[in-house]
Amino acid sequence: MAKQSILVVCPGRGTYNAPELGYLARHHGGRAELAAFDALRAGRGAPTLSELDGAAKFSPALHTRGDIAAPLIYAASYLDFLSIDRDRFEVVAVTGNSMGWYTALACAGAVSGEHGFAIADAMGVNSQKHAPGGQAVLVLAGEDWRVDPALRRAVDAAMVRHGVLPSIHLGGMLVVAGSKAALDALEKDLPGLSRPPLRLAGHGPFHTPLMAESANAARASLPATWFGRPEVPLIDGRGKIWRRFESDAESLWDYTFGHQILAPYDFTTAMTVAIREFAPDRIVLLGPGETLGGAIGQVLVALNWLDIGSKDAFSSRQGEDATLIGMGRPGQREYVV
Known part of the structure; x- marks a missing residue:
């Protein structure tokens, strides 16, 4: 049976909330990658992801903080990506929203999984360095x-x-x-x-010049040597496609800690380019949450993709033969793992 082509979408901040508490334990407990991420945080005296994910109660004051939310979301999304059944699905492109760009880098193979985690972890801290706003x-x-x-x-x-x-x-x-x-x-x-x-x-005032201090901190601590060429096409927050044999690692580093932090992130354009250029059979939204699903649906409506021209048409399509598969949604996750 021929593989189905999929566009993978990596979510950003605001997707690990009370319903997602325990997501890592439920879906990825015992994975070596999670143990490695825990070891990296423990090594610098920070609470591990397993401890945070295993808390008795979700704490908005704690779990939504940048230095906590970013590594939790990265780990959930990246491990979801590794769980996709590659015998049935071919990843033709990867994109992400805002902080999800760091996850997309790792999913596309432009950085290693551990370096991607280190970037997301550091940027969770750096994101709190900015002008007021x-x-x-x-x-x-x-x-x-x-x-x-x-x-x-x-x-x-x-x-x-x-x-x-x-x-x-x-x-x-x-x-x-x-x-x-x-x-x-x-x-x-x-x-x-x-x-x-x-x-x-x-x-903070993300994706604006008010984040200059965060960008400077990232450039000073996160080396360009971690970056390489993506193994699959990677679409950034401008709609630019980074292809394996056309991409320069130094330029990718420069975009990640320059334009990506200091200028508007156009997820709408990224999705539009990805859908039109690669025409995937399905779109797979990685967990932990599913709050990005509505925005993806709105892009499909704007494009009238597969005759999805309204919210009702999108809902009808999802009920019959879902174009968008949310790995954070029970009943859909099982389709791709």
């Missing part, structure tokens, strides 16, 4: 998951008026960043949205 999520899509261009223009104009910067283009959503005062002023000046803006607790 935070992020908010604006839901621009309507009930049909489509975005009204006039609404988008009005939001962009309000952002300019108050000095708020785009952070992540996320399907029918836009993550914005800026100082607290700027975000406060923007919220009062926004046109009517389907939902109120959501401030992301514990998040």
Whole structure:
């Protein structure tokens, strides 16, 4: 039987929440890679992933902190990737959202699994080094998951008026960043949205020039020698495809700790390029959570991919012959492992 082609998507921050507590133990307990990650953290006196994942209760103050969330999410996603049945599925491309870029590097083979973990672990710490500011999520899509261009223009104009910067283009959503005062002023000046803006607790002004200190720390401590050419095509937050025989390791390092930190991350474009260029049979969203599923669905609707032209069409397709497989969703995970 011919293998099915899959696009692998690596999730970012905000995907390890209370329902995901115990994810590593449930799905990856006893794996040598998890033991290696634990040893790396124990070696620097940090709580191990097994200890954090095995806590009796989820603590928002602890588990959503950058230096805790990033390594937990990386480990869950990377080990999910290793669990995919390669006898049945061929990975034709890999991409990720925001912090998921570090996981994507390892899944694509541009860095080793342990170096990818070390990068995610270090960037979880570095992400807390930034100028004052935070992020908010604006839901621009309507009930049909489509975005009204006039609404988008009005939001962009309000952002300019108050000095708020785009952070992540996320399907029918836009993550914005800026100082607290700027975000406060923007919220009062926004046109009517389907939902109120959501401030992301514990998040800095990621993917903006306000993260310069984080970028400088990464360049100083995470060497370019860890990077190589990806083994499978890797799509970054601009939509650029890094192919095995066309990629330069130094340039990949420079993007990862430069543009990727300091400029907007366009997940919408990354997904659009990946889907159009590689036309995968399925899209596999790695765990731990599934909050990125809606954004992926909104990209499919915008492209009218496989005649998925609305939220209802997406839901119908998922019920009949799912295009998107979420490894963090019971009932779908079993399809690919």
